Amino acid sequence: MAPKRELILARRGSEKRLRVTVPGAAAAAAVAAGGGTALASPAKRMLRKIVLVLLFLLRMSERATRVVSISQIGHMVQKLHKKLENMQEQMEDISHEVKQLKHLYSNRHADQHPGLEPNTNIQLRFLNGLKTPVYTEKNITAENNETIRIGIFEGENMITDGPLSKVKVEIIVLRGDFSNDGQVSWTEEQFNNHIVQGRDGQGFVLGGDRSVWLKNGEGCLGRIRFKEGSSRTRSRMFIVGARVSKSENTGVRVQEAVMKPATVLDRRNEANEKRHPPMLDDQVFRLEEISKDGTYHKRLKKAKIFTVRDFLKALNKNAKKLREEVLQMKKKTSSWDKMVGHARDCCLSDQHELKEYQSEEGNVKLFFNCVHQLVGAKFGGDYVMYDNLDPAQKTVVNNLKEGAHARLEDISSDYVMKNNNPEPVCTSSAAAAAGPLNPSDHEMPHQVTEAAENLGHCVVNCMTEPVPPTEEQDLLDPTNSYGLLEVRKIVDSVAYKCSVIVNGRVLKRE
Incomplete structure (x- = not known):
């Protein structure tokens, strides 16, 4: 029977050691020293290996320590x-x-x-809407930067006299989900329970003049602003509301006024505000994925692309060059798709001007809009929209398009789109659209032109001494060189000092 083995954990100072002891092992060792040989069995060798592994793991567990850095603690x-x-x-x-x-x-x-709580027909109402987007620490206004107005009504009629026409009204903020089911009436308790408090549960979300006195049933909000954004609310929106001040004793219930829900953004985002849809003259950083003074913005400015119009022209001219060389995007990404998609949303419905490019043979004419996008072509006398071109026509058009883009900046917009067909601009209609001129403007061109025509039929001999007219001669008689010379001096003087408007254009004396 194999001897029984024992595992003993011995400690020496701060170190721990694992030792295997076998009863009678000392005697066996003595026999071996005396000349006997004792080979270790396979089980014993395996046991030794296990002991070594356990010893290694035990030491590693003692020495291993976990160091937590300050950044990890902050995270x-x-x-x-x-x-x-x-x-x-x-x-x-x-x-x-x-x-x-x-x-x-x-x-x-x-x-x-x-x-x-009886239903009341007396209500507060905002008379204009809130201008969006709204930013913190920036005074809120109505559209066109007008002052927000509020009034008190009974039915559809404004109350212009009596105690209710001069009550004090306070402006508050509600959660964005108030009255989201389209209800037009509510109780005072419902309204008050949706009022938003400050972030710490105290104070006001609004800053500035939070109250206004009505005069003749109407009042204007003063300088009022949001002190915090709406991102912390479930709906991510705020509603500007108004109610009669609690200090007022009206004796009747006056229903509160509310505006449409609006998202209140942090003022630091205003510099990178994105327009939806963008306008042609907007700065290019108003497009998605382009931050003001960011990498893409700097690269675009270096390529002289400052506005959305410039971006669309470069995109229509050579999209690959814009992406790879200007923006240095090696491949199409979601950022590129968002950027281009946002730029394509720009409204061009009111831009009717077209530029015409004619082939050298003169049998094909290409038409481009204000951002140099090809809209159609004319083959002979037939105009075909770009989307309706057949494969052969598209091949011809695409071959001409590259040469056209190189010259479009120097081509004027001499055509307009009418009923899906390009028509040349009529100068007479442009002059009529400019509006009537002053009476003096009508008379002066006519007088000068008529005098010039009369002088054109006369030959004045400047080498001879002019003869003063006799009493029987008319001043404008063609035979009277003196009179003709004086008239010509007058005409030249008037033409030199005045501009003559003819067919909507300003013609000046050379």
Whole structure:
């Protein structure tokens, strides 16, 4: 029977050692020293290997220490903070849903007892809408940067006299999901429960003049701004609302006013604001994926591409060159697709001017719009839109297009699109569109032109001494060289000092 083996963990100071002891091992060792030989069995060799592995792992576990850097601690704190914010939003959502259930119950209760809060026909109303986009720390205005106005109404009529026409109104902020079901009336409790408090649960979301006094039933908001964005709310939107101040004792219920929901963005995003749709004269960084003073913006400016119009011209001329050489994008990416797609959204419906490029043979004419996009071609006398060209016509057009793009900047827009057909610009119609001239402007060209025509039929001998007219001679008599010379001096003087407008163009004396 094999001897029993024992594993003993011995400690020497701070070190730990694993030792295997076998009863009678000392005696066996003595026999071996005396001249006997004892070969280790396979089981013993395997045991030794296992012991060595265990010893190695034990030492490594003692020496291994985990070092946590400050950046890792900060990352962990950020994760924890984000989780806490998510928990806070979930708690707010749950609280909001509980309030909605409470309101639903109260509404049913109110329907059973209509005398609790009678419906009123008196309402506050905003008289104009909110200009978007809205940024924090920037005064809110109506469209065209006008002041936001508010009024008090009874039915469809503004209340212009009496106590209600001069009440104090306070401006507040509601959650973006208030009245999202299209309801036009609500209780005071429903309105108040949707009011948004500051980020810390205290204070106001709005800053500035948060109240206004009505005068003759109407008032204008002062300098008022958002102090924080709407990203923390579930709907990601805010609603500007107004109610009669609690300090006012009106004796009747006045329904509050609300605007349409709007997203309130951080003011730091204003520099990179993207327009939807973009305008031709917008700066090129208004396009998606192009940040102001960013890498793409600098590369575009270096290529003299400053506006959306310039971008579209370069895109229509050579899209591959714009992507690879100017923007230095080696392959098509989602950024390129977004950039081009946003630029293509630019509205060109009111741009009717066309440029014409004619082939050297004169049998084909190409027509380009204001951003040098090929819109069609004329073969002989027949105009064909680009989308309707057959394969043979497209081949001809594409061969001519490259040469046309090299000269388009020097070609004027002499055509307009009418009823899907290019027509030459009529100068007379352009002059008529310019509007009527002053009476003096009508008379002067006529007088000067008529005098010039009369002088054109007369030959004045400047080498001879002019003879003063007799009493019987007319001043403008062709035989009277003196009179003709004086008239010509007058005409030249007037033509030199005045501009003559003919057929809508300004002609000056050479």
